[in-house]
Amino acid sequence: MAHTSLSATSSSARVKRRRPFPWHIAVFLAPAVLIYTVVMIYPILSSLWLSLNNQSGGRAAFVGLANYQKLLGSELYAQPLWNALRNNVVFFLIHMLVQNPVGLLLAVLLSFRLRGSAVYRTLLFTPTVLSVVIIGFAWKLILNPVWGVQRALLTPLGLEHLDQPWLGLPNTALPTLSLISVWQNIGIPMLLFLAALVRIPDELYEAARLDGAGGWTIFRRIQLPLILPTVGIVSVLTFVGNFNAFDLIYSTQGALAGPNFASDILGTLFYRTFFGYQLQSGDPYMGAAVAGVMLAVILAGLLVYLVAWQRRMTEVQL
């Protein structure tokens, strides 16, 4: 933090000379703060305000928490909301149980500096840069019983019974979509874990090797404890990303998140509530209320991270 004290002394010298109002600071900051405030912060706040209003005789009127009561209490809204929330939790858990451990495994393997690591890294990250829309349709084709790619793959392995319309069955649609999302997004935890692993000083590895430690011991005793902060960050990123997801489900299953809402998550519910769909017309006030619930869920997750995880982290460091 040497530069902070440096800038402190130089600026206090500036203050003593009683400079005029520092216009240049305002000029530097204004564009970013203005765009960010007008296009991001203000809409989020106005959206929250809108969720406390409702149509009354052609104009918006303040109704307090009535929209949220309707959302949580009425049959029309509560059932889809709980369904979407439950599905979203499943979506998130599959990411936490598959994406992050497999991402960690790949990162650990890459950290052992096998020959060709850079090539592997590039290949493994490729799905992450593709559009979710493209991914969704590509997998829809691959899992499509008509094309039969999965049949051609599974039959030689004697796994014909696995040739099912995975995206079309209510029980399997959500796990299948979660795994497609895992497949696409695994590059991000992989790179973040790898970055943390590469920062571990070589001396620790050398010492371990002198003690005759194998790969597993090195992972358990050196790598895992040292990358725990990254595990926390990756979990938070997964959480925020998952409870805000929309594109994959929309592009593979449509706005109705079929079959029979089996893959409906908060993002698709938000879209339908706001814009409407076949049977129901769109409602900006209720849409804003769904966004309010999403914001509450995300803030709750961030709070859990800050309180529980950060405290645990300091205990680990002590």
Add this chain to the structure above:
Amino acid sequence: MTSAGVPLLNRPSRVLGHLVLIFYSLLATLPTLLIIVNSFKDRLTIFSHPFALPNGGTFTLDGYRTLASSANFPLFFLNSLLVTLGSLFLILLVSSMAAFALSEYRFRLNTLLGLYLSVGIMVPIRLGTVGILNLMVGLHLVNTLWALILVYTAQGIPLAVFVLTSFMRGVPRDLKEAARIDGASEYRIYGLTLPLIRPALGAVTAISMIPIWNDLWFPLILAPGESTKTIVLGASAFLGQFVNDYNAVLAALTLAIVPVVVLYIIFSRQLVSGITGGALK
């Protein structure tokens, strides 16, 4: 890196490691390759031999012809390009200015503004969609590319300011003080700093670019008109419409995949160093 010289693993573990990495590399790339390869085959072979490469008898450009005759793909492509480049330019310009101010000067609101701008890293802009749509309707920007550019700029600012501020702090003070003594204005000094943080600018470009290019949500809501569709929205609509014309669908998918993969290969170094904070060179 001293890669091959320091094997941390014994031979069997290394072989096992390679096997896992090769298996996952195939898993990661095969679906995409399958799409691209089959887009060049006739319909019969797509179904009878999905894994075969096209040969003299099965090669066809039918899908691409359907695409050329029925969709506005070049326009969609241009829209995506304009939106992505416009947003990236604004993100880099306004974020580097803000980052310069935050790292260079001490003023009363410094810490508070830094915190205010970083809220957006964790709170997704999508939650303000209802408000954003109302705002854009009010500004008469719905169905213009400006609506998308403004939203993506706002979305990109928090992380860009965060990354650039930490890099700007690393620029030696002597240099800037010397310029001040020579009578350079603060704006000139900002201009002198920019080339010094080029790696950080590259990293911010690479991280911001992909979500902007790939986004479906905001084009769907703010600019669904035929003349403002982005390639992702255009492809999505097209795929819904031509879902049974496999040649056309595979060709559309290929056209949407290839530009991003090319960009990724060009920018992959910056992308990796951007995500990993420069840890992997």
